[in-house]
Amino acid sequence: MRTPLITPQGLKDLKAELDELWRVERPEVTKKVSWAASLGDRSENADYQYNKKRLREIDRRVRYLRKCIENLKVVEYHxxxxxxxxxxxxxxxxxxxxxxxxxxxxxxxxxxxxxxxxxxxxxxxxxxxxxxxxxxxxxxxxxxxxxxxxxxxxxxx
CATH class of the missing domain: 3.10.50.30 (Transcription elongation factor, GreA/GreB, C-terminal domain)
Incomplete structure (x- = not known):
């Protein structure tokens, strides 16, 4: 069982990672998947396969970060x-x-x-x-x- 604590800087870093994944990386990968899908046969299309896998990884990490950030307690210096x-x-x-x-x-x-x-x-x-x-x-x-x-x-x- 992990103790759900985080420093203010740690929370800021997790939020920045979430923002980067959701607003920057995910839209880019989604465009690549759409482009690769438009080329036809997806079963032999390496761009489609790789970017689809990357999209799943991003979505998994985004879900984890959202749940994690919601449950963490920020411990301030005193x-x-x-x-x-x-x-x-x-x-x-x-x-x-x-x-x-x-x-x-x-x-x-x-x-x-x-x-x-x-x-x-x-x-x-x-x-x-x-x-x-x-x-x-x-x-x-x-x-x-x-x-x-x-x-x-x-x-x-």
Whole structure:
């Protein structure tokens, strides 16, 4: 089960993607499908086949985004969050081997195509919630337990 939270920027990005798909990409692909269909035999027409498939993908994504946006709760930054790890925080952590990671804790729909974002539902995020700088967090995964130390916490107001 995913936690239906999102940052204001994440919501803005999802709405921009929806707008781009619905107002720009879908009309272009629809024109290509109509043009390819007018050429005759659709069974051997690669343009028709490809663009029809793309149209289904766009429609599927549009349905998902509309439903998703409707159900998400936007979590705004609040000054009371300072000093502790909460949703939307940028966190720098270090383990005993000296490995340092920096990432932002965000909603599930924001993590794609971003190397430095993790979902609020990830074991690392769950272990870090409500911790402060210099606290240690024990992250339990299928691979075992790992201890991480919090070096820094910051927010984008």
């Amino acid at each position: 000054p009371d969050q300072e000093g502790k790890v909460f949703f939307g925080a940028w966190v720098e952590v270090e383990n005993d081997e000296g490995e340092v990671l920096t990432f932002r804790i965000v909603g599930y729909d924001e993590i794609f195509n971003r190397k430095n974002y993790i979902s609020i539902d990830a074991p690392m995020a769950r272990a870090l919630l409500k911790k402060e700088v210099d606290d240690e967090a024990v992250v339990r995964t299928e691979a075992g337990k790992t201890t991480w130390y919090i070096n820094a916490i910051r927010y984008e107001p």
